[in-house]
Amino acid sequence: SMRDDTYQHVCTVVMGFASxxxxxxxxxxxxIVESVLHSAHLRDPTSIVxxxxxxxxxxxxxxMCMATLAAHIIFNYVKPKWALVTGTxxxxxxxxxxxxxxxxxxxxxxxxxxxAFSLTFTGVSTYQMQFSTRExxxxxxxxxxxxxxxxxxxxxxxxxxxxxxxxxxxxxxKADEYRYYxxxxxxxxxxxxxxxxxxxxxxxxxxxxxxxxxxxxxNSPHEKLTLREQAGVIRSTLFHSSMVKLxxxxxxxxxxxxxxxxxxxxxxxxxxxxxNVFVQF
Numbered sequence: 001s002m003r004d005d006t007y008q009h010v011c012t013v014v015m016g017f018a019s020x021x022x023x024x025x026x027x028x029x030x031x032i033v034e035s036v037l038h039s040a041h042l043r044d045p046t047s048i049v050x051x052x053x054x055x056x057x058x059x060x061x062x063x064m065c066m067a068t069l070a071a072h073i074i075f076n077y078v079k080p081k082w083a084l085v086t087g088t089x090x091x092x093x094x095x096x097x098x099x100x101x102x103x104x105x106x107x108x109x110x111x112x113x114x115x116a117f118s119l120t121f122t123g124v125s126t127y128q129m130q131f132s133t134r135e136x137x138x139x140x141x142x143x144x145x146x147x148x149x150x151x152x153x154x155x156x157x158x159x160x161x162x163x164x165x166x167x168x169x170x171x172x173x174k175a176d177e178y179r180y181y182x183x184x185x186x187x188x189x190x191x192x193x194x195x196x197x198x199x200x201x202x203x204x205x206x207x208x209x210x211x212x213x214x215x216x217x218x219n220s221p222h223e224k225l226t227l228r229e230q231a232g233v234i235r236s237t238l239f240h241s242s243m244v245k246l247x248x249x250x251x252x253x254x255x256x257x258x259x260x261x262x263x264x265x266x267x268x269x270x271x272x273x274x275x276n277v278f279v280q281f
Contacts, residue, residue: 004212011131011208012140016147018203019124022088023151025197028159029095029190031265032181033057036190039181040101047102056110057262061254063114071122073230080127083119084204090116092197098190127207129216137216162189 034053097109132140
């Protein structure tokens with residue numbers, strides 16, 4: 001069989017590229033979601049409510065908060081690999097829903113998105129502990145993050161190529177006021193993002209399940225608790241003095257991430273003045 005050190009390298013590379021395609025699909029979709037849905041609302045006000053992008057993000061965050069509280073219960077019955085597969089599949093549904101935009105489908109998928117985020121982020125760390133030892137966990141985690149971080153460059157390049165190929169959006173009467181997305185451009189863009197997420201889904205399916213000797217997970221086994229015991233642990237953790245002290249940090253992080261993923265990129269597309277200033281920089 002494959003040596004543990006070689007096995008760790010293989011898992012790191014596959015996990016890294018799976019993260020790259022996953023982040024390419026989701027991050028790019030999030031950056032432009034409000035502008036895309038606002039454009040769809042202008043074309044057909046009955047298809048989607050105004051500012052649905054911001055409202056959908058709020059639904060997703062609330063769903064993720066609730067799902068995260070139950071994540072450890074889920075991992076009593078689901079292996080990290082299949083949690084990642086399930087989460088990535090839901091992300092595929094999210095981007096694919098833009099091929100047929102409507103209120104029911106969009107907000108329903110955002111509820112599932114909260115579950116997807118909980119499964120994905122918890123699954124990534126849990127799976128890394130499965131193929132890493134205490135000595136190699138930091139190294140493997142850094143490599144996965146480094147490969148996944150390339151998604152910003154890939155997503156930006158994909159966005160420029162798609163935008164430069166579409167003339168209908170530039171000729172729209174509102175194009176001088178903010179970034180308008182035509183129906184054709186929306187379908188092409190989100191179809192491409194769905195394809196990226198599908199590649200990520202396939203890579204996650206091929207992740208091996210074997211644990212290395214002296215893995216972090218084997219040395220710190222997941223304790224299977226009943227639903228009542230898990231609820232008690234969550235309650236005691238939430239009200240622990242150390243956790244209460246960290247509340248301002250978590251609140252600040254939540255506000256900062258919301259600003260970076262939603263408000264900031266949307267402001268660049270809504271305002272032609274801000275867009276021009278940004279281009280000059």
